[in-house]
Structure formats: C-alpha cells, structure tokens
Amino acid sequence: MDTNSLKKALLLMLVIVTIALVSWEIRLRKIGVQPTFDAGDVLWSDKRAMVYEPKDKVTVFIGSSRIHFDIDIPTWKTATGKQVVQLGIDGSSPMPVLTNLADDPNFKGNLIIDITEGLFFSTSPFNMEEPNKGLKYFKDRTYAQKASFQINKVLESRFAFLDKENFSMNAYLAELHLQNRPKVFEMPIWPWQFSGASFDNQAIMYPVFVSDTNLQVRVRNIWAMFAKMGEKDVPMHGKELDSLLNVVKVSVDKIKSRGGNVFFTRTPSSGPYLIGEQMGFPRDKYYERVLATTGCQGMHFQDYASTKNMICPEWSHLDQPQAVVFTKELIRVLRDEKGWKL
Amino acid sequence: MIFNSYTFVVFFIIVMILHNLPFSWKTKKINLLLASYIFYAAWNPVFILLLWLSTIIDFYVGKALYVQEDKRKKNILLVVSLIGNLCMLIFFKYGTFLLDNFVTLVNAFGVDFHPAKPNIILPAGISFYTFTTLCYTIDMYKKESAPVKSLLDFSLFVTFFPHLVAGPIVRPPQLVPQFENERKASQDQIIQGLFLLSLGLFMKVVLADSMLSVAANAVFNSNQPLASLDAWMGVLAFSGQIFFDFAGYSTCAIGVAACLGFALPQNFLYPYAAIGFSDFWRRWHITLSAWLRDYLYIPLGGNRNGKFKTYRNLMITMLLGGLWHGANWTFVAWGGLHGFYLWVEKAILDARKETSKPSFVPKFLLAMATFFLVNVTWVFFRAGTFAQAGSILQSMFGMMPKGNAVLTTLAIWKVGVIVVGMVIAQWLMRNRLVLDVIPKLSWWAFGSIWAFMLLLLIWSQESGSSFIYFQF
Numbered sequence: 001m002d003t004n005s006l007k008k009a010l011l012l013m014l015v016i017v018t019i020a021l022v023s024w025e026i027r028l029r030k031i032g033v034q035p036t037f038d039a040g041d042v043l044w045s046d047k048r049a050m051v052y053e054p055k056d057k058v059t060v061f062i063g064s065s066r067i068h069f070d071i072d073i074p075t076w077k078t079a080t081g082k083q084v085v086q087l088g089i090d091g092s093s094p095m096p097v098l099t100n101l102a103d104d105p106n107f108k109g110n111l112i113i114d115i116t117e118g119l120f121f122s123t124s125p126f127n128m129e130e131p132n133k134g135l136k137y138f139k140d141r142t143y144a145q146k147a148s149f150q151i152n153k154v155l156e157s158r159f160a161f162l163d164k165e166n167f168s169m170n171a172y173l174a175e176l177h178l179q180n181r182p183k184v185f186e187m188p189i190w191p192w193q194f195s196g197a198s199f200d201n202q203a204i205m206y207p208v209f210v211s212d213t214n215l216q217v218r219v220r221n222i223w224a225m226f227a228k229m230g231e232k233d234v235p236m237h238g239k240e241l242d243s244l245l246n247v248v249k250v251s252v253d254k255i256k257s258r259g260g261n262v263f264f265t266r267t268p269s270s271g272p273y274l275i276g277e278q279m280g281f282p283r284d285k286y287y288e289r290v291l292a293t294t295g296c297q298g299m300h301f302q303d304y305a306s307t308k309n310m311i312c313p314e315w316s317h318l319d320q321p322q323a324v325v326f327t328k329e330l331i332r333v334l335r336d337e338k339g340w341k342l
Numbered sequence: 343m344i345f346n347s348y349t350f351v352v353f354f355i356i357v358m359i360l361h362n363l364p365f366s367w368k369t370k371k372i373n374l375l376l377a378s379y380i381f382y383a384a385w386n387p388v389f390i391l392l393l394w395l396s397t398i399i400d401f402y403v404g405k406a407l408y409v410q411e412d413k414r415k416k417n418i419l420l421v422v423s424l425i426g427n428l429c430m431l432i433f434f435k436y437g438t439f440l441l442d443n444f445v446t447l448v449n450a451f452g453v454d455f456h457p458a459k460p461n462i463i464l465p466a467g468i469s470f471y472t473f474t475t476l477c478y479t480i481d482m483y484k485k486e487s488a489p490v491k492s493l494l495d496f497s498l499f500v501t502f503f504p505h506l507v508a509g510p511i512v513r514p515p516q517l518v519p520q521f522e523n524e525r526k527a528s529q530d531q532i533i534q535g536l537f538l539l540s541l542g543l544f545m546k547v548v549l550a551d552s553m554l555s556v557a558a559n560a561v562f563n564s565n566q567p568l569a570s571l572d573a574w575m576g577v578l579a580f581s582g583q584i585f586f587d588f589a590g591y592s593t594c595a596i597g598v599a600a601c602l603g604f605a606l607p608q609n610f611l612y613p614y615a616a617i618g619f620s621d622f623w624r625r626w627h628i629t630l631s632a633w634l635r636d637y638l639y640i641p642l643g644g645n646r647n648g649k650f651k652t653y654r655n656l657m658i659t660m661l662l663g664g665l666w667h668g669a670n671w672t673f674v675a676w677g678g679l680h681g682f683y684l685w686v687e688k689a690i691l692d693a694r695k696e697t698s699k700p701s702f703v704p705k706f707l708l709a710m711a712t713f714f715l716v717n718v719t720w721v722f723f724r725a726g727t728f729a730q731a732g733s734i735l736q737s738m739f740g741m742m743p744k745g746n747a748v749l750t751t752l753a754i755w756k757v758g759v760i761v762v763g764m765v766i767a768q769w770l771m772r773n774r775l776v777l778d779v780i781p782k783l784s785w786w787a788f789g790s791i792w793a794f795m796l797l798l799l800i801w802s803q804e805s806g807s808s809f810i811y812f813q814f
Contacts, residue, residue: 005785006533012789017796144343144350144384151348168803170552178751186750 024161032208033160033167036196039068039090039203040164041137042149047201048138050085051107056341058083060107062097063114065090066267068203069195069317070114075327080342086201089130093119095247096131102251108258110340112330115266115290115298117281121236121244153199166192188222191215194314205319219314223273235280245293252294261340264290264298265330268307268322273315299333301326343384345539345594346547346804353381354598361602367524371494374502374602381503382466389465392430393501399426400475401496407482408489416483423479431472437462439669467507469666473633475500478514480637487515495521502604504595508588510609511629517604525603534777537792538597541776544795545590552802553760554583557753561734562724569745573737576749579757580724581717582764585614588627593776608775612768614716617708619683622716634663653688657681667723672731676722683715706769713765 001009037043051060059076061067061084068088076084087097094113101107114120119127156162165171174189193209209215236244252262266287269277281287283300291298301307306329310322318326334340343350360373383390403423410416432440438460448455478499481487490496499518505511527535561568561576568576592609599606609628616622623631639659645652657678664677718735725731737745749757771779780788 001781001783001785001788003529005788006530008785009789009792010533010536012786013792013796016790016793017800020793020797021800142343142385143387144347147349147352147384148347151352155348162803164803168552169548169798169801173752173756176752178755180751181747184747184750186752 021161025159028160028167032206033163033192034196035157035160036163037153037156037199037201038162038164039197039201041134042141042145042152043197043199043201044087044089044134045138045141046149047085047087048134050083051087051101051104051109053083053085053109056082058085059110059112059342060085060101061088061112061114062094062101063088063267064092064094064116064119065203066116066269066317067112067114067265068201069205070267070323070326071202071330072320072323072327073198073200073202075324076331079328079331082342084200088114088201089134090203091119091127092130093122093124093127094131095120095123095244096128096135098248098251100135102254105258107255108260110261110263111255112263112265115264115287116269117235117277117286118230120290121241121281121286123236123240123244157199163192163196165190188225190222191218194219195317203317204323205313205317207319210313210319216314220271223314223316227273227276237285241286241289245289248290249294252296262294262296263334263338263340264294264296266298266300266302268301268310268312268318268326269316270310270312271315273312297338299330304329304333343381345591345598346543349384353377353384354601358601362526368494370524371498371521375494375498378498378501378503378506382501382506385466385507386463392434392465392468393471396427396430396471396475397493397497397500399423400479400500401490401493404479404482404496405489407479408485420479420483424476427472427476427479431468434462434464434468436669470509470511471500471506473511473630474505477511477633477637481514490514490518502599504599504602504604505606508591508595509627509629510592510595510607511633512606516607520604527601527603531600531603534780535597535600535602537780538600538776539594540597540792540795540799542590542592542594542597544799545586545593547590547804548795548798548802549760549764550583550586550590551804553756554579554586557749557757558583558724560748560753562726562730564746564748566748567733567742567745568737569747570737570740570742571754572745572747572749573734573742575754575757577717577721577724577734577738578761579753581614581713581720582757582761584720584723585610585764611775612772614713614765615709615768615772616712616716617705618712619680619687619715622712623680623684630663630666634659638662649692653685656684656688660684670726672722672725672728675728675731676719679719679722683719709769710765 050058059080059082061071065088068086068090071084071086073084073086076082088094089097098111098113101111161167171189180186191209193206193212193215195203195205195209197203255262264287287298287300290296301310307326310318310326312322313319331342335342343353357374357377360377361370365373379390379393382393400423403419403426407416407419407423410419441457441460445455445457478490478496482489490499495518498521499512499514500506502512502517505517557579558576561572562580589610596606596608607629611625611628613622613626616625639655642655642658643651644655660677660681661674662677664673664675664680667673667676718738721731721734721738722728725734733742736742783791
C-alpha cells in the first residue's frame with residue numbers, strides 16, 4: 001500500500017471513529033443520560049487521599065451504598081462551608097475502611113459511619129472484597145495512574161458514553177440475558193436510570209427512575225433476589241457479634257485518641273426491606289449496641305420527624321430531594337444536639 | 343507507565359513532537375532517554391537508581407571486557423557484571439522465594455526458624471532489562487560485537503521506553519546501530535506504527551482484559567472443585583488472555599518504536615499455530631527463547647556432546663526459563679513440562695529420521711495437539727499452588743464428578759468465540775506478518791478494520807489494568 005492509500009485509510013478511520021462516537025453521544029443524551037464518573041477504585045482513591053484535611057475543614061463518610069446516595073454533598077458544602085470526603089462503597093462492609101483509617105496515624109478528622117445492618121454486621125469475604133480492592137489501589141497507585149485520573153476526569157465530565165457500568169461493551173453484552181446453568185451466580189444488572197456518580201463520589205438517583213415504577217420494581221426485585229440468597233444465613237450474634245463490636249470499638253478508640261470524632265448514622269430504608277432489616281437486626285440488639293460499645297453518638301432516621309417517614313423509591317436509597325432533607329437534618333442534629341462544630 | 347493509559351497517550355504525543363522538532367540528533371537522543379526515565383519513574387521513581395546502576399556497571403565493565411586480554415582479569419570483570427546484575431534480580435525477584443524455601447527446608451530438619459516476611463517490591467521489568475544488559479557484557483566477553491561508544495547510546499539501548507518494561511528483549515546489534523545515525527520515521531512508518539499500537543491495545547484491552555480475563559480469573563481464583571466445562575473454559579481463557587496481553591504489549595512496543603523511526607524485533611509469530619514445541623518456542627516470546635538458546639543452552643553445550651547432554655541441556659534451559667517467569671515452583675514445573683514435551687518431540691523426530699517414515703498426520707491436527715498440550719502447561723503457569731493446579735487438571739480431565747459450575751453462559755460464549763477465532767486467525771496467518779497483509783487490502787478496508795478496532799477499544803472502557811508480564 002502506498003503512502004497515499006495509507007493516509008486515506010488513516011483519514012477514513014478518523015472519520016468513522018468520530019462519526020460513531022458523536023452519534024453515540026447524541027443518542028445517549030437524547031434518552032436522558034448525563035456524564036457521570038465511574039465510582040470505582042480510581043475515584044475512591046482520589047477521595048481517600050483527601051482525609052488528611054483538618055477536622056474543622058472536612059468530614060469523612062464511610063459505609064455502603066446508602067451513605068453514597070443519602071448524603072447530598074452540595075447541600076453539606078453550602079450549609080457548613082466545609083468539604084465532604086465520601087468513602088462509601090456500594091454493597092460492602094465499612095469495616096476494612098474503618099480499620100484502615102484507624103490505623104492511619106495521620107487521620108485525625110470527623111468520621112461518620114453508616115450502619116446498613118446486613119453489611120455492617122457481616123464478616124463475609126464478599127462484603128470486604130471491594131473495600132480491600134480500593135485500599136490496595138490507593139496504596140499502590142502510581143504517578144502515572146494519578147495523572148491518568150486527572151485526564152480521565154476531564155473526559156468523563158464531558159462524555160456520557162464513558163460509563164463502564166452501563167454503556168461499555170460488556171454492559172451491552174450482559175443485556176443479552178443468556179440463560180445460565182443451575183447454581184451459576186450472575187450479578188444482576190441495575191438499570192442505568194438508577195443512578196450516576198458525581199465527581200464528589202455521590203450517587204444520584206436519576207429523576208426518570210423516581211418517576212418510573214417499572215424501573216423501581218426491577219431494582220426491588222434485585223433486593224428480593226439478594227434477600228432470598230441470604231435467607232438461610234442467620235444474622236450475626238453471640239461471640240461473633242461481640243468480636244465484631246470489639247473491632248469497631250478498638251478502631252473508634254484509636255481515632256478518638258488522636259483527637260478525631262466518630263459518629264454513627266442509620267440512613268433510611270422503607271417497605272419490606274425495612275421490615276426485613278428490623279426482623280433480622282432488632283435495633284436494641286444491633287444499632288444501639290454499637291453506640292453503647294463505642295460510646296459514640298448516633299442518628300437513627302426513625303428518631304426524627306423529618307426523616308422517619310421517608311420513602312425510598314426502591315426501598316433502600318433516597319432520591320436526591322430526600323437526600324437534601326436527610327443531609328440538612330443530619331447537620332442540624334450534629335450541630336444542635338451533638339455539639340459538633342460544623 | 344503503561345501503554346493502555348491516558349498518561350501514555352499524552353506522553354507519547356509530547357515525545358513525538360519533540361522527536362520531530364529540528365534538534366540535533368544528540369539532543370533528540372537525550373530527549374528519548376529522559377522520556378524513557380520518566381516512563382519508568384511514573385511507576386516508582388526510586389527504582390530508577392537500579393537502572394542507572396545496571397547501566398553504569400555494564401557500560402564500563404563491557405568496555406573493559408572487550409579490551410582486556412588477560413584471561414584471569416577478564417573472568418573477574420565478567421563475574422563483577424554477573425554479580426551486579428544477577429544479585430539485583432535475585433534479591434528483588436527471588437529473595438522471598440529463597441527465604442521461604444530455606445525456612446521450609448530447615449523446618450523439615452526440625453529447626454524452629456520463622457523469620458518475618460520480607461516486604462520486597464519487585465521493580466517493574468527487572469527481568470527484562472537484566473537480560474538486556476547481561477547479553478551485552480557476555481557479548482563483550484566473547485567479543486561478538488563492538489562496545490557501544492557512548493554512554494548516552496548505551497543508556498538508551500538499556501532504557502529505550504518501548505522495550506524497557508516487558509521486552510522484546512533486544513540485543514546490542516539489533517538496537518545500538520540505530521542510535522548511531524539520525525532516525526526519523528517516514529509517513530508510512532508512522533501510520534503503520536500507529537496501526538500496530540492500535541492493534542496491540544485492541545489485543546490487550548478488548549480481547550485479554552474485556553473478553554477473557556473474567557473467565558480466567560473466575561476459574562483460577564475459585565477455591566472449589568470445578569465442572570469440566572468450566573475448568574477447560576478457564577484454561578482456554580487464560581491461554582488467550584496471556585497471548586493477547588503479552589503479544590499485545592510487544593505489538594504496541596514495535597508500533598511505538600516504529601513511530602519514532604526505530605525497528606524492534608518480532609516477539610510473537612502466531613504461537614498457537616505452532617506444529618510441535620520447537621516450533622512453539624520459535625513463535626512464543628521469540629526474543630526470550632533466542633536469549634536462552636544463545637546465552638544458556640549453547641554455552642551449556644547445546645546438542646554438541648551427545649544425546650544425553652543434549653536432553654539435559656534442554657531441560658536445564660527450560661527449567662531456568664520457567665523460573666525466569668516467576669519466583670514459584672509452579673513456574674519451574676511449567677518450564678519442566680515444556681522441557682519434557684521438547685524431549686518427547688526430539689525423541690520422535692530422531693526416531694522418525696532413522697526410519698524415514700513419512701508423516702500422515704495433517705499439520706493442522708498436529709498444531710491442535712500442540713495447542714492442547716500447551717494449554718495443560720498454562721495450568722501450572724497461572725495456578726498459585728500445585729494443589730490448585732492439580733485440582734484444575736482433575737476437573738479438566740473429568741476426575742471431579744461433582745465439580746461446580748462457576749462461569750456464566752455469556753462468559754463461556756465469549757471464551758469460545760474468541761479462542762476459536764484466535765486459533766483460526768493464527769493458523770491462517772502463520773507464515774505472514776500483519777504488515778505484509780496490509781498492502782493486500784484496499785485503503786477503505788484497512789481504514790474500516792482500524793476504525794472497528796479503535797471503536798471496540800473505546801467501547802470496552804477497560805481502564806489501565808497492568809500487563810501480566812510486568813510481574814515477571
């Protein structure tokens with residue numbers, strides 16, 4: 001092939017790629033997709049590196065997906081004038097991150113820990129996998145990876161199609177829903193409308209999800225599937241629970257001994273999900289024991305008029321308007337009732 | 343820094359711009375050298391010191407070796423270079439492994455010795471650049487090529503970023519002469535280089551990471567007995583993953599070097615179309631195979647001292663080749679199994695020569711038999727322990743009747759389609775290079791294929807996972 005033909009091939013390649021990407025982006029925007037950030041190890045590590053700000057400037061949140069959805073970061077920033085470091089990781093126990101922060105002598109800040117009972121009171125390796133992966137990435141990340149993150153940030157903030165979870169090749173292939181052999185576990189697929197992540201690592205439920213009950217039912221079915229999978233598991237109790245509470249206390253004490261503050265919160269859930277949680281993990285035997293063992297204060301959503309009747313569209317997470325309300329109430333409780341200087 | 347990262351894209355654009363500005367050739371080489379150090383330091387800056395140490399020792403020892411006539415002094419110089427290079431490699435790569443084995447041994451003799459686990463970080467690419475510098479000093483010792491005149495050229499030979507971290511393992515005569523006179527890529531070279539870079543990334547990101555890694559990881563990370571189908575699919579997935587990952591890296595390296603006007607040696611030539619194991623090692627990681635042949639097998643005596651020593655030398659070479667890949671006995675077993683295959687092949691070929699029996703077996707079937715046996719060896723390469731390797735092999739050969747199914751139907755389809763496609767493509771291409779095929783295509787077909795690969799690359803959205811061979 002002569003130089004001229006090679007140049008024509010290069011040009012054709014560029015034209016096809018450009019047209020395909022632009023068309024794809026336009027199509028996604030038309031159906032309401034907005035640019036979001038991949039809430040994976042890379043974004044998480046960027047936030048993890050921010051925990052060292054003085055405690056009068058930043059509050060760190062850890063937990064699972066509920067804290068991810070339920071803390072509205074712009075609201076927090078506006079109301080307090082301070083930063084939020086969101087370290088919640090979906091579907092996981094906060095224990096590895098709590099231990100990591102407790103063992104980090106440079107962390108001396110405000111820490112708020114969400115209690116989603118099924119995940120908090122668990123030692124299942126599966127629930128530790130993602131936090132441990134995130135912590136490993138944070139520890140091992142190279143200068144090149146940090147630089148790539150900065151470039152990626154610019155691209156992800158502009159292009160909706162850059163969403164691995166929902167619009168990558170594997171995400172589309174998963175939509176084929178091929179029948180699996182018996183006993184083969186396959187992660188369910190959440191509808192893309194369920195949520196997107198902001199650069200602050202806040203999960204935000206799309207308005208289209210809030211208004212579409214079919215989509216909500218789809219996600220509720222996923223929770224039901226998980227509940228069915230775990231129906232034979234007996235909630236942690238006895239010595240196992242004592243041991244876990246001891247680990248929490250040791251970590252909390254370490255943070256407090258360095259001048260840090262630790263606070264627990266029970267974010268809202270509703271419907272059958274809440275009923276199941278109340279049956280499996282009665283408040284007095286679990287949530288209250290955490291507070292009693294650690295000597296920390298907490299905020300249970302059922303204790304406050306503005307939050308106790310919150311309805312989660314898919315039973316487990318708040319939509320953004322409710323997240324704003326919950327965040328404001330949390331700030332009020334911390335300031336007015338618990339004496340935090342926010 | 344890895345090729346499949348945004349950082350590399352920006353880095354490469356800057357390097358290309360600097361390389362095409364009207365600077366003197368010396369300035370351009372300094373730019374390339376600095377860029378290579380940045381490329382390496384972006385991973386862990388401290389280990390640049392090892393590179394410098396290795397470069398300085400071998401440059402001066404190499405020069406002294408070449409001019410030294412006194413045999414005794416020459417041997418001392420060679421030992422200094424070997425100690426300098428191999429000690430670093432042994433400490434960083436095999437330190438923990440050696441300690442573990444020592445502890446196991448003394449414990450077996452009843453000595454209660456339990457030292458703390460050393461926390462040694464493996465510098466990226468140390469096995470590759472150690473072999474690059476070693477071959478230089480050995481060549482100088484044997485006066486097989488002239489010493490490199492300038493420290494700049496030698497540093498660039500060792501550190502040139504396209505090959506630095508995962509090869510191809512270059513020899514001085516392959517690269518050093520290219521630094522002597524100004525090199526500037528032609529437009530053809532740049533376009534072909536960019537195509538090879540895209541192809542390498544497509545192999546790594548789309549095929550290895552996006553399509554195959556999930557199935558391979560699911561099977562090899564599983565601690566339970568597996569169903570036969572799952573074990574086979576996991577092994578086939580790894581077989582494809584390791585090829586696309588490593589051949590993808592080499593293709594990127596060759597493409598990047600071409601864009602700068604340099605030629606690096608081929609490292610892969612459709613190994614899964616190999617007919618027999620000698621053929622496999624002429625096609626898989628070619629520069630390592632050639633290195634082991636020239637600097638280990640032949641110095642051991644090669645095939646010059648009778649059958650027994652030929653077989654012995656072959657096995658030693660393969661065992662050490664296995665150990666080069668990783669500090670674990672499973673890698674040694676992998677090498678040993680390949681050594682055994684080579685023994686059997688050699689015995690068959692020798693016997694056939696004597697009886698002059700014609701072969702009636704179609705070549706394709708022989709290639710498939712080779713591929714089948716190579717897959718068996720990958721079990722040892724990927725498994726963390728012999729127990730796991732044994733369990734997977736039992737599952738593969740139907741000795742686990744109650745094995746669990748772990749792979750989704752989609753994962754099985756992905757592995758099936760990609761691996762079958764890979765084998766057919768390699769068979770059809772077995773005597774050709776990619777760049778030989780391009781001229782036979784029309785420009786629009788070439789442009790369309792290129793666009794298709796790039797779109798899949800973007801669509802897969804796999805972010806910067808490391809190349810498997812970095813850990814070696």
